[in-house]
Amino acid sequence: MSDKRDYYEVLGVERDADARTIKRAFLKKAREVHPDVSDDPDAEMKFKEVNEAYSVLSDEQKRANYDRFGTADGMGGSGYVDFSDIFGGMGMDDIFSSFFGGGAAGGHAGRQQRRQGRDMAISLSVTLEEAAQGCTKTISYDRLAPCEDCHGTGLAEGAKEEPCKRCHGTGYVTQVQRSIFGQVQSSAPCPDCHGEGTVIDHPCDMCDGQGRTPTHEKLDIKVPAGISSGRQLRVSGYGEAGYRGAPAGDLIVSVEVERHDRFERHGDDLYLDLSVSMVQAALGCTVEVDGIMPDERVSMHVPAGSQPGALVTVEGRGMPRIGGGGARGRLVARVKVVVPTELSAEARQALERYEEAVGEDFERKRSVGDRIRDAIDDILD
Missing domain, CATH: 2.60.260.20 (Urease metallochaperone UreE, N-terminal domain)
Incomplete structure (x- = not known):
C-alpha cells in the first residue's frame, strides 16, 4: 500500500463518508477520467485507480479491513466469496463502459439504447460436503443496478419525460441524401433521444437519466443439496438492470463441485x-x-x-x-x-x-495364457 494513494483521497471523500456519498463521488470521478470521455493520456490509469478505490470503500468488510490494516484483505481475508467471472470476466471498468455506451448523457449519437437488461453469468465453486448438504454462499459481483436516487426511472425530482421534439416521438429520424441515382432516403435512431422517442427535461444526477448505475453488490445464493457440476441456478432480476425501469436480466450461476480427497x-x-x-x-x-x-x-x-x-x-x-x-x-x-x-x-x-496347512500342492488358478506358455516351453525343450 505504500506506493498507492489513499483510497479516500482518490475519491475525494472524508474517512467517515457514508455509502451514498462514496458512490456519488465514484460516479463523478469515473465520468471525469473514463477513457471513453477523457482526453487525458493517463485516463485509463486514473480510472483503474478510481475503480480500485470504490471496490474497497463500497464494501463494508473490505472498507473495515482497509481502515484497520491498510489493506482490503485485512488479517484474515475478505469474509465472503468473491467472483469476477461476469460476462466472461467483465469487471467494473467494462460495466462502466457499457454504462457510457448507451446513456442519456455521454451515449453515442444515433445509437439506439437497449432497454431490457442482459442476463449475467457467474461461476460458483462449492465443496463436495456443501453440495451434499446444501448451503448458502454469499457472492460479491459488479453489475448495472437500479439507481437508488430515482428508483430506476432516470428522472430527477420534479422532472418529466416527454416526446422527443426532433423525431416527434418515433425514435427515428429520416435523412435524405443526393446521389447519382437521385435522392436516397434512410432512417436512423434519433441522436437526441437515442431511439427512445422520449427525452427527460431534468435527468437524475446520479445515473444521467439511465435509471441504473454501476454497483458492487452482494447476494446470497442458495445451493440445493445434491447439486452437481455444470448445473445452473437462475436468480431472477439480479442480472443487468433495465434502462429507465425496463425489466432486468437474470443472474445465471454455474456451479462447480470441487474434487474431493477421499470420495x-x-x-x-x-x-x-x-x-x-x-x-x-x-x-x-x-x-x-x-x-x-x-x-x-x-x-x-x-x-x-x-x-x-x-x-x-x-x-x-x-x-x-x-x-x-x-x-x-x-x-x-x-x-x-x-x-x-x-x-x-x-x-x-x-x-x-x-502355508503348512494349505500344503505344498497349493497354487493359484492358472489362466489359459499360462497353459499356452507352458505348452510352448515344452516344445522348445
Whole structure:
C-alpha cells in the first residue's frame, strides 16, 4: 500500500463518508477520467485507480479491513466469496463502459439504447460436503443496478419525460441524401433521444437519466443439496438492470463441485478406497468409514474371500438426489488388500503355519495364457 494513494483521497471523500456519498463521488470521478470521455493520456490509469478505490470503500468488510490494516484483505481475508467471472470476466471498468455506451448523457449519437437488461453469468465453486448438504454462499459481483436516487426511472425530482421534439416521438429520424441515382432516403435512431422517442427535461444526477448505475453488490445464493457440476441456478432480476425501469436480466450461476480427497462422485453414487489386511479380506470383516454427511458413520461389510478391487456397496449413503424426497445414491467401496512389508516373529510363524496347512500342492488358478506358455516351453525343450 505504500506506493498507492489513499483510497479516500482518490475519491475525494472524508474517512467517515457514508455509502451514498462514496458512490456519488465514484460516479463523478469515473465520468471525469473514463477513457471513453477523457482526453487525458493517463485516463485509463486514473480510472483503474478510481475503480480500485470504490471496490474497497463500497464494501463494508473490505472498507473495515482497509481502515484497520491498510489493506482490503485485512488479517484474515475478505469474509465472503468473491467472483469476477461476469460476462466472461467483465469487471467494473467494462460495466462502466457499457454504462457510457448507451446513456442519456455521454451515449453515442444515433445509437439506439437497449432497454431490457442482459442476463449475467457467474461461476460458483462449492465443496463436495456443501453440495451434499446444501448451503448458502454469499457472492460479491459488479453489475448495472437500479439507481437508488430515482428508483430506476432516470428522472430527477420534479422532472418529466416527454416526446422527443426532433423525431416527434418515433425514435427515428429520416435523412435524405443526393446521389447519382437521385435522392436516397434512410432512417436512423434519433441522436437526441437515442431511439427512445422520449427525452427527460431534468435527468437524475446520479445515473444521467439511465435509471441504473454501476454497483458492487452482494447476494446470497442458495445451493440445493445434491447439486452437481455444470448445473445452473437462475436468480431472477439480479442480472443487468433495465434502462429507465425496463425489466432486468437474470443472474445465471454455474456451479462447480470441487474434487474431493477421499470420495469420487459418479452421478449420485460416491466411491472410495477401503483398505483391509489380507487376513480381513480372507476371513471377512466389517469396517466403519466416515460418510459425506456431518458425523455420519457407515458400516461396510467385506465378505470373506474378497479379492483386491472387489466392490462393497451400501445403499442410501451417497449423494442426495435433487427432487428425490430425501433419497440418496450408493456408497461404493473398492477393496484394497494391504500386504505387510515387515513381519514380527510371531506373525511370520503364523503365516508359516498357514502355508503348512494349505500344503505344498497349493497354487493359484492358472489362466489359459499360462497353459499356452507352458505348452510352448515344452516344445522348445
